[in-house]
Structure formats: C-alpha cells, structure tokens
Amino acid sequence: MSVAVAVRPVNDGPKEIRSIVSDAIDPIVRKIDREGHYPEGALRELGEAGAFSRHAVQSPSTGLPAAVADMATISEVCMSTGFCTWCQDALVWYLASSENTGLRKRLLDRVAGGEQLGGTGLSNPMKSFSGIEKLALRGEKVSGGYQVSGRLPWVSNIGPNNIFAAIFELSDGRRVMSVVNANASGVKLSHSSEFIALEGTGTYTVLLKDTFIPNDEVISEDVAEFIPKIRQGFVLLQFGMGLGLARGVANNMVKQVATARNAQWLPLTPNMILDRVSELEATAVQLAVSSGDTSRGAFLDVLRARLKVAELAMSAAQSGALQAGASGYMIGSESNRRQREALFMGILTPSVKHITTELARG
Ligand SMILES: Cc1cc2nc3c(=O)[nH]c(=O)nc-3n(C[C@H](O)[C@H](O)[C@H](O)COP(=O)(O)OP(=O)(O)OC[C@H]3O[C@@H](n4cnc5c(N)ncnc54)[C@H](O)[C@@H]3O)c2cc1C
Incomplete structure (x- = not known):
C-alpha cells in the first residue's frame, strides 16, 4: 500500500x-x-x-x-x-x-482553578463496590468528625500540600467520603516503587494512622447514594486521556511518514485512529447527557465505551511503535513512551479486567 x-x-x-x-x-x-x-x-x-x-x-x-x-x-x-x-x-x-x-x-x-491541587483515592472503593477488594480505610465517629486509619497503595497528583478524596467504612457498615489533607496529622506519604511510565504524576502510597477528618471536610455522609451519582462522570472523564493519546500517536505517525522513504501504512492507519477517536468523542457526548442516570444499565454503557477507549489507545500506540520500527525500540523514544502510557489506560480503575468482570455479570 x-x-x-x-x-x-x-x-x-x-x-x-x-x-x-x-x-x-x-x-x-x-x-x-x-x-x-x-x-x-x-x-x-x-x-x-x-x-x-x-x-x-x-x-x-x-x-x-x-x-x-x-x-x-x-x-x-x-x-x-x-x-x-x-x-x-x-x-x-x-x-x-x-x-x-x-x-x-x-x-x-x-x-x-488549580490553586489547590489534589487527587482521588477511589480505585479501592470502586473495586470494593464490584466485590473485587475490601475497603482499605476504616473510620470511627468521634467528636466533630471521624478518625480514620488504613493504607491506599497509590494516590496520584498529590504531594505534601495537596489534598485527595477518600472513602472509609465505619463499624456499622456505613461508608463516608471526605477530603483528606496530605499534611494532616497521621498522614504519611511514601514513594518506594518505580513505575514503567506515569512517574511524573505525583503518585504516593498513603498511610493514615488515626487521622482526624473534621465534619466540614466530608463530601458525602452516604456513599451508597453518592457513588451512583458520580461514577459515570468518574469514568467518562478518563476518555480524555485515551482519546488524546490515540490522536497524538496518529499525528506522530503522519509526521514520520512525511519524512520516510517508501513508508507504508499499517493495517491501523492514522486516519482510522482519528475516525475512531471522533466516534468515541461523539459517544462521550451522548453518554454525558445521561450521566445523571444512576441505573446499572447506564453505567454498563459507559464501561463498554471506556473499554473501547482503552483498546483504541493501546492498539494505536502499538501501531505507532510498529511504524517507528527500530527507531521506536530505543530507550527514550517517543513511540515507546506512548506505548507505556497507553497501557495505563488498561490498568487504571476501572481496568480492562475490572470492566470485563462487570460486563460478564451484566
Ligand atoms: C501509576 C499509577 C497511578 C495510580 N494512581 C491512582 C490514584 O490516583 N488513585 C487511586 O485510587 N488508584 C490509583 N492507581 C491504582 C489504579 O487505578 C488501579 O487500581 C490499579 O492499577 C489496578 O491494579 P490491580 O491489579 O490492583 O487491580 P485490577 O487490575 O483492577 O484488578 C482487580 C482484581 O480483579 C480481579 N480480576 C478480575 N478479572 C480478572 C482476570 N481475568 N484475571 C485476573 N484477575 C482478575 C482480580 O482479583 C484483581 O485483583 C494507580 C496505579 C498506578 C500504577
């Protein structure tokens, strides 16, 4: 061709x-x-x-x-x-x-407005709602708030002055969602493992030991009711990562081909990638209209589309690497970075195996 x-x-x-x-x-x-x-x-x-x-x-x-x-x-x-x-x-x-x-x-x-930076420790709760993991944080009611302990293996976009959202379970089974200040007493951030990509995301293991969460930092006193309201938006927002990456790969493939001699398109061409990006952008627009629908069916529709976004990101990055050839097999090459980044779309909660487990349940 x-x-x-x-x-x-x-x-x-x-x-x-x-x-x-x-x-x-x-x-x-x-x-x-x-x-x-x-x-x-x-x-x-x-x-x-x-x-x-x-x-x-x-x-x-x-x-x-x-x-x-x-x-x-x-x-x-x-x-x-x-x-x-x-x-x-x-x-x-x-x-x-x-x-x-x-x-x-x-x-x-x-x-x-980006004045206060922060993140979200909701992967564990999202997995716990699917019965995949136990909730990692435990809390007890104390005067003026809650006292919370436990460990979250990864929370990103944080640092000593940042904040993050977390969910903890009380002894009566009720779950509460709150903001946690990374510099609050009893909060410890550590960074021990090195990721293959996404190292620059301010990702830490967070340990909470008897951390006091005042009532005025509580996002929701009734997580069972709150999560169905926010879970579609939580997942839909992730589309931006995968669709942007796929578009970046397609643009890069076009640039490379423009300078290559005897270049050949692969089965997944830049225009095919861009077409799929446009389709999924349109799907995101449609799904956003019903993002307030708290039914399981509506959530599964979002998960189905999110799976397609992960698959597109990963296959686009692979196509980019195949086109780059040996130049993309070098440490520090653009196409290798994109492949490592794309894989994150498959393992970020809801990961591919988490989504397929949910879809199989129906
Ligand atoms: C760089 C980085 C940054 C992160 N940042 C955050 C963050 O800011 N906030 C946050 O909360 N989390 C964060 N995470 C966690 C992330 O969102 C995911 O939760 C995590 O990567 C998923 O990995 P897992 O293997 O634990 O779980 P999953 O891949 O979701 O798997 C969960 C479970 O599914 C079951 N399962 C289902 N199907 C299968 C199957 N077919 N085969 C095997 N097992 C199956 C297994 O029991 C498995 O343990 C981050 C992770 C990384 C690597």
Whole structure:
C-alpha cells in the first residue's frame, strides 16, 4: 500500500490550553517521563486557563465533554499530565456534586482553578463496590468528625500540600467520603516503587494512622447514594486521556511518514485512529447527557465505551511503535513512551479486567 492518503486536519482544541501544552508541557515531556518530574507549574497554568473547571461550572451534559476535550488536548502530548488532569477533574466532580455547601464554597473554586491541587483515592472503593477488594480505610465517629486509619497503595497528583478524596467504612457498615489533607496529622506519604511510565504524576502510597477528618471536610455522609451519582462522570472523564493519546500517536505517525522513504501504512492507519477517536468523542457526548442516570444499565454503557477507549489507545500506540520500527525500540523514544502510557489506560480503575468482570455479570 502506498502513502497517498489524505490526512485530516488535526483537531486543535481550545487555543489557550493548546498553547500551554506546547509552551509548558511539550518542552518537559522527557523530564516528566524519564525523571519523574511532576509538572506542577503547567498544572497551575492549566487550572488558571479553565481546564479543570468545565464540568464544575456547566451542566454535566456540556461540561463533561468540554473537560474531556481539554484533557485530550493535554494527553495528545503527555498522558502523564493528562492523568494529573483527570485526578484534578475527578476531585472537582466530587466537590461539585457534594451536598456539603460549606465545603463546596470553600474548596470547589480553588480546586477548579488549580490553586489547590489534589487527587482521588477511589480505585479501592470502586473495586470494593464490584466485590473485587475490601475497603482499605476504616473510620470511627468521634467528636466533630471521624478518625480514620488504613493504607491506599497509590494516590496520584498529590504531594505534601495537596489534598485527595477518600472513602472509609465505619463499624456499622456505613461508608463516608471526605477530603483528606496530605499534611494532616497521621498522614504519611511514601514513594518506594518505580513505575514503567506515569512517574511524573505525583503518585504516593498513603498511610493514615488515626487521622482526624473534621465534619466540614466530608463530601458525602452516604456513599451508597453518592457513588451512583458520580461514577459515570468518574469514568467518562478518563476518555480524555485515551482519546488524546490515540490522536497524538496518529499525528506522530503522519509526521514520520512525511519524512520516510517508501513508508507504508499499517493495517491501523492514522486516519482510522482519528475516525475512531471522533466516534468515541461523539459517544462521550451522548453518554454525558445521561450521566445523571444512576441505573446499572447506564453505567454498563459507559464501561463498554471506556473499554473501547482503552483498546483504541493501546492498539494505536502499538501501531505507532510498529511504524517507528527500530527507531521506536530505543530507550527514550517517543513511540515507546506512548506505548507505556497507553497501557495505563488498561490498568487504571476501572481496568480492562475490572470492566470485563462487570460486563460478564451484566
Ligand atoms: C501509576 C499509577 C497511578 C495510580 N494512581 C491512582 C490514584 O490516583 N488513585 C487511586 O485510587 N488508584 C490509583 N492507581 C491504582 C489504579 O487505578 C488501579 O487500581 C490499579 O492499577 C489496578 O491494579 P490491580 O491489579 O490492583 O487491580 P485490577 O487490575 O483492577 O484488578 C482487580 C482484581 O480483579 C480481579 N480480576 C478480575 N478479572 C480478572 C482476570 N481475568 N484475571 C485476573 N484477575 C482478575 C482480580 O482479583 C484483581 O485483583 C494507580 C496505579 C498506578 C500504577
């Protein structure tokens, strides 16, 4: 097959976000990937430009797709920063959905504007709702709040001054969701293992020992009711990471072919990747309209599409690597970085095996 293929123009995304990506993220992508550099400055700029506030200030049906679009623009160049964006976006989503008006007033704008950075320790609770794991944090009611202990193996987009959302279980079985300050007494962050990618995401193991959570940091006193309201948005937002990565790979393949002699397209061509990205973007828009539907059927629809996003990201990255050939087999090559990043879409909660387990249950 020859290379005479009309290549579609690249979706440019919001201008301000795109220029932060090219000025503040693109130049440090290798540092993020190879040295585990956490791009705090770029994240704050993205926050100021509105990247984390689309779904906080607009209705979910328009806000979620806008947040996905910004995350895709970021992930097109760096999925590590795209994942930090998701962590921040997920926290915004919980705060915006919280009935604790005091907490919302105090934190939502600061988190949505990137002034306060933070993440979410909800993988374990999401797996526990699927019966895959036991809930890791235990709490007890004390005067003015709760005392919480336990260990979360990974929480990203945090650091000593950041915050994260967590869920703990009381002795009567009730589950409570709250914000935790990483610098609160009894909270310890440690970083012992090295990941194959995503090292620059500020990911730590978090240990809580008798940590006091005041009532005014509680996001929801009734997690059983709260989770069905936020779980679709939690998963839908992740589309931005996978779709952006796939688009970035396609763009890179086009650039490489333009300079290669006798280049041949592979079975999965850049235009096919871009077409699938567009289809799944349209699916995300449709699913966002029904993101308030708390039924299991609606959630399974989102999981089905999320599986397709993970598969597209991983197959696009593989196609990019096959096209790059030996130049992509070098440590530090772009196509290898994209493959390592893409695999994260398959293991991030809900992981491929988590989704397939849920879909098999029906
Ligand atoms: C770099 C990095 C950053 C992360 N950041 C965060 C974060 O910010 N917040 C957070 O909460 N989490 C975070 N995580 C965790 C992440 O979201 C996932 O929960 C984790 O990667 C999933 O791995 P797992 O193997 O534990 O679980 P899963 O892959 O989800 O598997 C769960 C379980 O499914 C069962 N299972 C189902 N089907 C099969 C099958 N076919 N074969 C075998 N077992 C099956 C097994 O019991 C397995 O233990 C991070 C992880 C990494 C690597």
